[in-house]
Amino acid sequence: MSTPTIITCALTGSADTAGKNPAVPVTPEEIATSGIEAARAGAAIIHIHVRDPETRLGSMNVGYYREVVERVRDSGIDVVLNLTTGPGARFVPGDPDPKTAGPGSTITTPERRVEHILALRPEICSLDMGSMNFGPHVFANIPAHLSKMAAHIREAGVKPELEVFEAGHIQLAAKMVADGAFDAPQLFQIVLGVPWGAPSTPEAMLFMRNLLPPGANWAGFGIGRAEFPFVALAAMLGGHCRVGLEDNLYLEKGVLAPSNAALVEKAVRILEVTGATVATSAQAREILGLRGRP
Secondary structure, eight states: OOOBBEEEEEOOSSSOOOOTTTTTTSSHHHHHHHHHHHHHHOSEEHHHEEEETTTEEOOOOOHHHHHHHHHHHHOOOOOHHHHHHTTTTTBBBOOOOTTTTOTTOOOOHHHHHHHHHHHHOEEEEEEOSSSSEETTTTEEEHHHHHHHHHHHHTTTTOOOEEEESSSSHHHHHHHHHHTTOOOOOOOEEEEOOOOTTTTSSHHHHHHHHHHSSSOOEEEEEEEEGGHHHHHHHHHHTEEEEEEEETTTTTTEETTEOOOHHHHHHHHHHHHHHHTTOOHHHHHHHHTTOOOOOO
């Protein structure tokens, strides 16, 4: 019997997308409601960023995270919470002095980036496993910072989801696995199509999957128009999948997605057509070796 496929729904992200699709949730209440709907549609895991309700852009406000988490937990829905630790890594070189952080930089300490993880203790949190040119800025995740974040995440009893955007990130993660930074079984998320990481091609997903440490669990996704083809591809390659308005705003060509739930429902249909079984949250916990709900 094949292992059920876990669907993660990435609810909102932090990019400037709220004005491009009115379904992108912004307030803590909207994000929580969208997550609950996605779980009911078939997502076993919901991946959560928060936004400033005034600017509608990404935020690191622990209070916003707390409200989202409490609303989801209080709803009674059984879903695995996965909070991001990505914000706080953006560096834009200053002009004329590139050694200083220019406008748009969010770079901060490792401790600040995991403050909400220690406070709220979700079952999973993301951990971006390396630096790269990310669109027009630098996404700075140096090994020393990652080691500190990994230690705090372990202290909180949370499983890190190791996000890898190109092959070198997997090499760094493997070194940290060998050094004992991450408990087995590790969980990797292969991210494809982000400028300027690995492209969203089948060859890239297969290549990166083959670099993963033995015994690791993994999921993978492509952004934008690659989202749904890579639901099927990840499952066929033995991995899990991710959809959501963080990664893609469209249900089909020219049709904006009306909700995160609609994206999850389409992913469920794709998996069922390929003969895959969609994992429940309880099955996801067993597959990934999670500690269970608090």
